[in-house]
Amino acid sequence: MADLFLPAEGAFAPFLETLSPSGNGRLVLSEPPARGIATVMARAGQGAALATRMKALYGIDVEDAARFVTAGDVALVGTGPGAWLMLREGAAPDWAAQPAGELDGLASVFDQSSGYAVLRLGGAGAATLLSRGAFIDMHPRAFPVGAAAVTVMSHIGAILWQREAAVYEVAIFRSYAASFWHWIAATAAANGLTPMRSA
Amino acid sequence: MRYSIFSLARQALSGHRGWRPAWRDAAPRDAYDVVIVGGGGHGLATAHYLARNHGITNVAVIEKGWIGGGNAGRNTTIIRSNYGLPGNIPFYEWSMKLWEGLEQDLNYNAMVSQRGVLNLYHSDAQRDAYVRRGNAMRLHGVDAELLDREGVRRIAPFLNFDNARFPIQGGLLQPRGGTARHDAVVWGYARAASARGVDIVQNAEVTGFLRGPGGRIAGVETSRGTIRANKVAVAVAGNSSRVAAMAGFRLPIESHVLQAFVSEALKPLIPGVITFGAGHFYVSQSDKGGLVFGGDIDGYNSYAQRGNLPVVEDVCEGGMAIMPMIGRARLLRSWGGIMDMSMDGSPIIDHAPVPGLYLNAGWCYGGFKATPASGWCFAHLIARDEPHPVATDFRLDRFAAGRMVDEKGQGAQPNLH
């Protein structure tokens, strides 16, 4: 059979369909467009060289910290010392081979595009909702745009970051999507928020 | 004075002015045949059985605070002998037999109440593990019954049968299990031991050991002076490592905090003891009506006698998973006890690596139910210098020899037992 790309199945898609569309609700949920996700871990002693290589390749300023940085269609979310989630917009299912090759010897690259389900939360109520689950200070001074954290919400491991003002993304392992959604729905209701789907 | 309904009635007529102290609050003497360090249930039971079974009455129990102030007063009062390994079963069953005759032996009502201990299972694998355990119990002559879902429902219809994350498939029941009034156990042993001549010395903290020829332990230094002794026996679970350090050795033990909880008093609701098999929660109801419940240890080394919120939440989640009716009951009090968590989850009753010193330690969170047998067997070891037949596996050298008694199969990670 020829290489006929299958469409990836969004883990939150069936749940989002149940919401009403809205442009500017207090809690607007969506699933970001399909993207490549990989765990990138620096090889022993190669942290600096890796940063240089990634700057050259992707124009991105690598920070070895719990930060979300982006340049063009590449973004990095710091998840641990010498470890990042690399996000690549519009990537093909086999995209990870390319950065693996480009960073060979400097980093190990593990494709996780399917492993994580990502939910985007926007609106004035998004931070409140997240703070109900994550024991992390979501005050804009403590968790500004570009901040990232690996933590746990509702017994589910979560990586979250603020990509732009009042727009957050949460990555959880895919198998938890239904339970996570159930918690989001219950917690939104408990805090007077009506989740809307981004129009 | 003997306790009975008659003595009580007689005293009532005179305004209860004739009662004397339940035990003598003794000042320490210079020397004893045996000094027992630790005035908890185990130490006092040891003193009682030394006197009662072996005629050794020149004994002092040295307590750093007030008797029963350690784990004897900080537990969930459960008694049971539903163990699965041959090293454990005879010991805990002996303890159960002693519980069954305790009140008459001590002339003290410790409210031993055999209303049953039920361990729920939620999967076939868990059932098989309980069947293995229950059969081991039965082969040792211990009572055990396997219940299916309907059998559990008959005993505890209030459990969550319809909407559970991990549905109840059945349970292993030990009908003779139950609870006892923990403080009364301490006071009863103290009173009985004191009546046989044992000195109970409170507010005397051991600060060091006296050494005799060949490094043999010859007594203790305490905050109330030096006390010489032919034999020194240590029963200070929670603090065993600290005392061992004074004597110059280390133990396969870590101290961990275990929190427990009690609700406001409620009308009778729960028949016996119920243990959730898919989360950390066990519960019984006291005679006063409080739901007494607990779960997992906090998980980090601690001597602070208090824990943190995550475990409170975890325990209550377990409770709401199997008994969602308790949501509106209120948690009234919590406390934290310091457990001697051993490397295989089982205790140590053995000679210490230092001559003249005897060790009773490593009870994890099973110490309360073991109180009578622990005292009985420890007294036997102290008096005869050989292990009691039901406690032969609780040796200190079992770790070096690879003969662990590991019920849970968690290995050398104390906080997982």
Place this chain on the structure above:
Amino acid sequence: MSRLAAGGLIDRSQPLRFRFDGRDYGGFAGDTLASALIANDVRLVGRSFKYHRPRGLLTAGAEEPNALVTLRAGARAEPNSRATTIELYDGLEAKSQNRWPSLGFDLMAVNGLMSPLFVAGFYYKTFMWPAALWEKLYEPLIRRAAGLGALSGAPDPDHYDKAHGFCDLLVIGAGPAGLAAALAAGRAGARVFLLEQENELGGRLLSERHEIDGRPGHLWAREVADELSALPEVTILRRTTAFGVYDDRSYGAIERVADHLAEPLPGQPRQRLWKIVAKRTILAAGAIERPILFGGNDRPGVMMASAVQSYVNRFAAVPGRRIALFTTSDSGWQVAADLRAAGVEVAALIDPREGAAPMALPDVPLFAGGTVTSTHGRILRSIGVRAAGGRVTRIAADVLAMAGGWNPAMGIGCNLGSRPIWSEAIHSFVLKAPPPGMALAGAAAGRFSLAETIGDGLREGMAAAADMGHEGHAPPMPRTSDDKAGVAAPWHVPGGRGKAFVDFQHDVTDSDIALSVREGFRSVEHLKRYTTLGMATDQGKTSQVNAHALLAMYSGKAIVEAGTVLSRPPYLPVAIGAFAGHHRDADFRPVRLTAGHGWAVEQGARFVDAGQWKRAQWFARPGETGWLETVSREARAVRSGVGLCDVSTLGKIELSGADAGVLLDRLYINNFSTLKVGRARYGVMLREDGIVMDDGTTTRLAEDRYFLTTTTANAARVMQHIDYCRQILWPELDVQAVSVTEQWAQYAVAGPLSRRLLQYLLPDLDLSNEAFPFMAAAETRWRGVPMRIFRLSFSGELAYELGVPAAYGDALVRALMEAGRPLDATPYGTEALGVLRIEKGHAAGNELNGQTTAADLGFGGMMSTKKDYIGRVMAARPGLTDPDRPVLIGIRPVDRVSRLAGGAHLLPTGVPDIAAHDEGHVTSVAFSPMMDGWIGLALLRRGRERIGEHVRAVDLLRGTDVEVEICSPVFVDPEGVRLRG
């Protein structure tokens, strides 16, 4: 009606109806249930715990020991609710409790008649004979009499929410001190959380008639509250109680979101658990008034003076027509003045303090140096007063208000172990060394006058803000009305008539404490335990200090020598449901679903819990009569055709880096650095103590890259173990490791026809034995998607595992089924998987039980002698190499038809069923279609030497005893022909 025509903070425009013990009453918005009962002249509200004595309201706050009611009915019934803290709502329904048949006539009050017998600790001295009667008779009687309210028995229908808070300053209590503190810090720009257990802010200002800046104090409170509400960095949490202090400045608090409503609004939680991290905290929780100890002090009608004051001033509800005051505190005089101002007759003011006269009280009969010696009436009608000269008079009064001084409410401040110390200045305990970051202000700090209180708040609030880098100008100190705070030590009137109660709810009297001391229970902790003092739902808030005083007196010590009691969380009882929050019932733990879950549902799968995963257990077909038939069909399909199984839940970990092979060699008993790229190998890893930790296959994907699988149960533990090894044991190794369990959906395709099926799906791939032998692995693409193919077999058949990114897992399993249609490809679940692996003697969870060694399970030969690995040394200990150890063997019933049971024990034939003959146990059993009978795996002492012997599998619990033959654990194809086919 005892409602004043005017005044108070109730809203007379909002009348409310409520029902107590079946009778209808009216109240107003702003009432508590207690104030509404008072306004309706209801004076008997509860029964005590032990003697079932009739009791009335004692307090107006959360410390109430007497007025416990069951609020609401049905599944929302809430036993032991304090009438004093229940906000009245329309339609409220409450019942008194711990009485039968009724509150007015309680048969259990017979206990009171027995009270000469039922002294402290009486039950330890009796009920011992005969032993058998304890559970049958004595204990059931005690249990029935004890307890207070009853739970409904139905699941709690409400939801509970959780929240996390972070702030510069946490202010606990919104009385004058707390408001001042929040205002000072808030104006300076600090992030402030202000917690108030009531809905209304103001604390004592709501109940007292003090003026601030010339206006009623409650108006000042409202203005401050309004300003705070407008500050963006200030969060006010009303109806919220801080119940505990935890390590590192963490606090627990409970917000009663909907308890003031008949039921929560849709979606609304009943309560919300707050976990707050506060850099600084100001504890401004006020103080609790203490009772005076005298005979008959528990009679309905005897109340705290501060409660009388609160009911009259705040709720305009007058608890009596003629009110007498018994006070050892200046605050009692103020109450008398307030009563006079409200037009209430004050029958007498009795103050044992000689010469105390903090204010002039014209037309109030004063008994300076006098005491109350008795109380009379079923509900109070009169009191006996001994005047300073010793003359005793009877004074008619329907309420006696006691003012015995104030105890700072510093409860949670002691949670971390700070011991309170006795202050002679205020005759109570104060906290001098609060937990890190905490300061006390106002009455909680033992400073009681209004001016001190506000001054404290302003000062501490400024200091906290400044510490956090927020500088500002302190709000000006307001002018306050005069407020005297003189007080005597805890007061006990000896030799009065009737019992003098110390702990009202648990019926602990002065003579119980005397008895306790007489019997040697002289440590305050022994006293507590022996008498149960302070262990009731009010947690000793009104009794603790008085008990200390009596203990000191009876044991001849000074109160400072009598010891202290630490308070532990919770400060107030908290609903258990609130701690659980969302995680109850089916939401106890999250569910993990594989990519193929929807497909399996469509196939009619029944699911089983494997940790948090839902796995297909079997796929029943119409007409099948039971699971055994289904599972046997599935297992047969694998042995004779081809089956499909979702194995995505196995833990998957990828290791990469120059030293990945070196690390694996140290993790496993066998070698992986020698594995060829494109090949897989089975491995066993031990714990450092020599016991098996886990097993699985590891594939070398590239020189520097391995892919290993773990059992489903141990996935997280193995990942943690690998991180431990590479970060702590051998940080010098260049290895990166990450869990890819969720990235890959993986399916086993097993059976003699599996190659044909795969060939349909992947026609370009050479799957011949030569090109792709057993234990081969390859990376390829399928419809543009990366795919991994492994020739692995758990079933012992020719078999493959296919992995694709999970987003394509559903597509793959459907494509496999489609490709397999001509071959009648059969989905199989975990049950058939179990049958197949037992037939092959593969160890799984029941064998990897944390007690078995590699040698026990038959892997002794795999243990390398040429390298070091985790567990190697400890596995050689005598106890773990003892030839007597139980080892893995197979068993079959000798009659070939009997059923086997997991968990049965193995005993020789012809011996009694006793432990001395116990030789092992059955770990796993299955009905084997291949063997046409039940087979099992077992751990049996010296088992491998005993093949062919007969023993008995005894299950005493279920009453079976089956003679079994000991055999090799590999029942099917021991030569491995099939899997290499």
Place this chain on the structure above:
Amino acid sequence: MRVKCPYCGDRDVHEFVYRGDAAPVRPAADAGEAAFADYVYLRDNPAGPIAEHWYHAQGCRNWLVVERDTRSHAIAAVRLAREAAR
């Protein structure tokens, strides 16, 4: 309890998994059974300061060396174990 993870910052204790005393060092391969038994089983278990291994399981997945007082739970310092080993 709050643990200040060097990477993630101040986090609640529930995100961490506890292992125990960080002092015992895995003996050399040829150190013998007694040395390993000591390493695996015996602990100082002090009432006071101790350096311990904690794993930030629900965070950056790093093993930490936490210096903590077992009497008060007060944490004096936290380092990445990998760096502490250097």
